Amino acid sequence: MEKKYVKLQTSIPGPRSKELLEQRNKYVPRGISNNCHSFVKKAQGALVEDVDGNTYIDFAGAIGTLNVGHSHPRVVRALQEQASQFIHTGFNVMMYESYIQLAERLCKLAPGNYEKQAAFFNSGAEAVENAVKIARKYTKRQGIVSFTRGFHGRTLMTMTMTSKVKPYKYGFGPFAPEVYKAPYPYVYRRPEGMSEQQYSAMIIEQFEQFLLAEVAPETIAAVVMEPVQGEGGFIVPDIAFVQRVREICSQHGILFIADEIQTGFARTGKYFAIDHFGVVPDLITISKSMGAGVPISGVIGRADVMDSADVGEIGGTYSGSPLGCRAALTVLDIIESENLNDRAVKIGDRVIEKMKLLAERFESIGDVRGLGAMCAMEIVKGKHDKTPDKVAVNKIVKEANERGLLLLSAGLYSNVIRILMPLTITDDQLEEGLQILEESIEAVLVTDPSVSVGR
Ligand SMILES: Cc1ncc(COP(=O)(O)O)c(C=O)c1O
Known part of the structure; x- marks a missing residue:
């Protein structure tokens, strides 16, 4: 099919990218992974141009960072204006209004009919670290529960809370103490013959058992949950599970922290994905799409909890930088004026529809799932076998890259293809991207005999 947006002038990576790759390998350690081996020259909306003049459609969005797209003109204008006024004073040296405006807007948007406050940081991990510090200070307890x-x-703390030993934890111990891992539902991989309802009841029972077997509830400061697991493979928990965990937290004075770093800012069709579950968290961590590519993160939540840290106990040199705050305020304006929550639902519907059609054709697409525009498909050896097929996923991602589509994998078994395109992508660009996804799958699942056979 003739492509309107993707323009390939060279093979991927092109000659200039290859030169830079050599330098990269010499001066930058392997530990930092690179999904695509090309180097960007410029990017706008959902399109990325590399240094060899090739244009890609972006279904990765810098791992869910670009819900408003690359270099949105309003974000660029806000940053230029901010840079020309002042770049940094350090909020704890001399304050600026944008920090307060951002805190006020987020407090009003976040779920919960109570007084709220917000504090800003730089990265997602830093937001989680600070949410943990605040929770411990408030509850005077040490235990932190995260999920498989x-x-x-x-x-150190967030790596301890993270699952997937390789590559995230292997050889990096000892880990932080007082972190416990609770079960989280994975409907696709429930025991054979078990209904979804029975499975949900089983996981809830396992969670209750966990509080008897692993850690006493009265010693837990907080339970930290992703409303939809991101790196874990875009796994959507059932409402009953999330609500029951919230209930247990309330019974025992445990804080419920929603980690919305990947799910937030319209990705799932709401500002915060936790709103799909009818649950009000005590604290929410945010980052990624909040800053449209400018590093910023935050913790929003109950004012009494947020205020428990004493003067100087939280913060940092660049925390809530003026550029980050201006970017985030502009992101909120864009989500509102361009109706990106509605757009996420429409994009998600179309992507899931396409993935389901593909799943009918390919025996190796075992599951299609998502919430809003957070969509994924799980690649397995066969619909009944369900053995994860990481090799096929790596090949599909590579094929997609070489055909001009930026694509990401995820999952404990690295066998999930996840889609995180900018929500500002046009319908035409979305269709072209889905077409390339289909062609990449066809190239791997049908014609490659070394992996699962399609159809
Ligand atoms: C749910 C969640 N929490 C925390 C993080 C960590 O964010 P960062 O990489 O900015 O430290 C991520 C990053 O992928 C994430 O998806």
Whole structure:
């Protein structure tokens, strides 16, 4: 099919990217992974141009960071204006209004009919670290509960809270103490013959058992949950599970922290994905799409909890930088004026429809799932076998890259293809991207005999 947006002038990576790749390999350690081996020259909306003049459609969005798209003109204008006024004073040296405006807007948007406050940081991991510090200070307890397959970052505390040993934890111990991993539902991989309802009841029972077997509830400061697991493979829990965990937290004075770093800012069709579950968290962590590519993160939540840290106990040199605050305020304006919550639902419906059609054609697409525009499909050896097929996923991602589509994998078994395109993508660009996804799958699942056979 003739492509309107994707323009390939060279093979991927092109000659200039290859030169830079050599330099990268010499001067930058392997530990930092690179999904695509090309180097960007410029990017706008859902399109990315590399240094060899090739244009890609972006279904990765810098791992869910670009819900408003690359270099949105309003974000660029706000940043230029901010940079020309002042770049940084340090909020704890001399304050600026944008920090307060952002805190006020987020407090009003976040769920919960109570007084709220917000504090800002730089990265997702830093937001989680600070939410944990605040929770411990408030409850005067130490225990932190996270979930199997969860991802919360790469610092010592957040790495400890994260699942997936390789690559996130292997060889990096000892880990932080007083962190406990609770079960989280994974409907697709429930025991054979069990209904979804029975499975939900089983996981809830396991969670209750966990509080008897692993850690006493009265010693737990907080339960930290992703409303939809991101790195874990775009796993959507059932409402009953999330609500029961919330209920247990309330019974025992445990704080419920929603980690919305990947799910927030319209990705699932709401500002906060936790709103799909009818649950009000005590604290919410945010980052990624909040800053449209400018590093900023935050913790929003109950004012009494947020205020428990004493003067100087939280914060940091660049925390809630003026550029980050201006970017985030502009992101909120864009979500509102461009109806990105509605757009996420429409995009998600179309992507799931396409993925389901593909799943009918390919025996190896075992599951299609998502919430709003957070969509994924799980690649397995066969619909009944369900053995994860990481090799096929790596090949599909590579094929997609070489055909001009930026694509990401995820999941404990690295066998999930996840889609995180900018929500500002046009219908035409979305269709072209889905077409390339289909072609990449066809190239791997049908014609490659070394992996699962399609149809
Ligand atoms: C749910 C969640 N929490 C925390 C993080 C860590 O964010 P960062 O990489 O900015 O530290 C991520 C990053 O993928 C995430 O998805």
